[in-house]
Amino acid sequence: MPILELKNVSKSFQGGGKASGLSTEVLRAVDLSIEEGEFVAIVGFSGSGKSTLVNLLCGLLEPDRGEVTFKGQKNPPPAPDRGVVFQNYSLLPWLSVYENVRLAVDQVMTRASSSERDQRVRHYIDMVSLTPALAKKPKELSGGMRQRVSLARTLALSPDVLLLDEPLGALDALTRAVLQDEIAKIWSEEKKTVLLVTNDVDEGLLLADRIIPLKPGPGATLGKEFVVDLPRPRVRTELNHDAAFKALRNEIVSYLNRVRDESRESSGAGLRQTTVHLPNLTPADLRAE
């Protein structure tokens, strides 16, 4: 039985104020089923409703139609058993690394003793290699380090499912690669169920068991699923030689480009047809002035 499931889920938002009656359907009839221990990547275009999908899965939003099922419970409210890591880190700026994680642990692990909580906080901060920065405030940390704190905070609550909402989207390529490797390592150690939302096909190929594209909205639906059966641990430089990796990468990229073009054509946006003729003009030589 899947641990987390979306059945025929649709979600719309009011635009231009409720009185206007304008509403935009962001997700339409989305079906998704995640098995325990699985790593699933949703790859989607910007503005296609990726974050809406995460918010539905963690209970911050309720579907208009269809249902979310988590461990057999229908449309459950948000709870620490589904931990979310956001792109913007969401740390409290006046608390140190330790205090940010401790705050969450204190809220959730109410039955644990103070020393158990302390150990727990230190264990997960160590897991993301931030022990030297225990007493630092977020503003003293780089973006990559801040995202590590956010990851440690979520992991420290021992969620059944980890929801990663473009966690590395704001980081530069080198930091992103380091954190991808770290997420892969933590996943292999903790054996958590993970849903990763990303716009990066390579990130999905490096981390996930399955990649599911989210088609461009409005009214986004999930696309054809790709099973990533590459052996682990996956090493970037070795993947370049791997025929299966190359074929899968090409297939996914081409698929995404195709659904994007189809959606642009059907909505009329992004159509690169010109309605005027280009006048035959010669630029003035401003240097001769």
Next chain:
Amino acid sequence: MRGYVELFNLGKTYETPKGPAVIVEDFNLNVAKGEFIALLGHSGCGKSTVLTMVAGLNDISQGGVVIDGREIMGPGPDRGVVFQSPCLLPWMTAFDNVLLGVDRVFPGASRSEKRDTVQYYLELVGLGDSLHKTPAALSLGMQQRVGLARAFALRPKMLLLDEPFGMLDSLTRMELQEVLARLLEQNDMTALMVTHDVDEALFLANRIVMMTNGPRARVGDLLESPFARPRVRADVLGHPEYYGMRERMIRFLEEQDHKKRKAA
């Protein structure tokens, strides 16, 4: 053979209290008309220094740059520049942002000719529906499309792109690479682009110039692209040489990285 664009022994030296710091040295490159060159290297290696010197935004210390038979002296509309950040004027619409340069560069043209030029290029980049939106109402990807239209609308002899898609997410980046490829092919534009995205360089360029790490950065390795034009993503990715070239570039970057760490 003389190129349409020639970078001859180009160098950049900054005077510092500790003596001169040589950032770029003896940088030589000949570019044919209609050719697209990607400059690939680590951040800080001096690739943007080369580009800003060609743009005329940065003084040339040694050597020179000749475009279509004329040595460049300072910036000019014969070179269109697109930066990483869209740099649009926030109080003007997309249309007016493009018109601003068109007004200046085509002083003899009629009002309707200028307006048609602006509309033509904005439609070409897929913004026909958003001509009169201000930058705040446009996504970053759309703002960068305006930046491309603005550069092409001035009919420059050469286009200079400094990590133009560096701020975009990977799927938007791919889409804009395709927009740019179409524009280049339709306009037979000569271009120099700075990037550290290996896939981007492979998809767009005719030749890829890999730069060694500074100081004293120069041309380290040069790759000729075997891919046909117009570029089609699936064909490029499916080309038998694609991943071999990709690996060679990644390895070059890694080697430069090791050298830098050793030096540090």
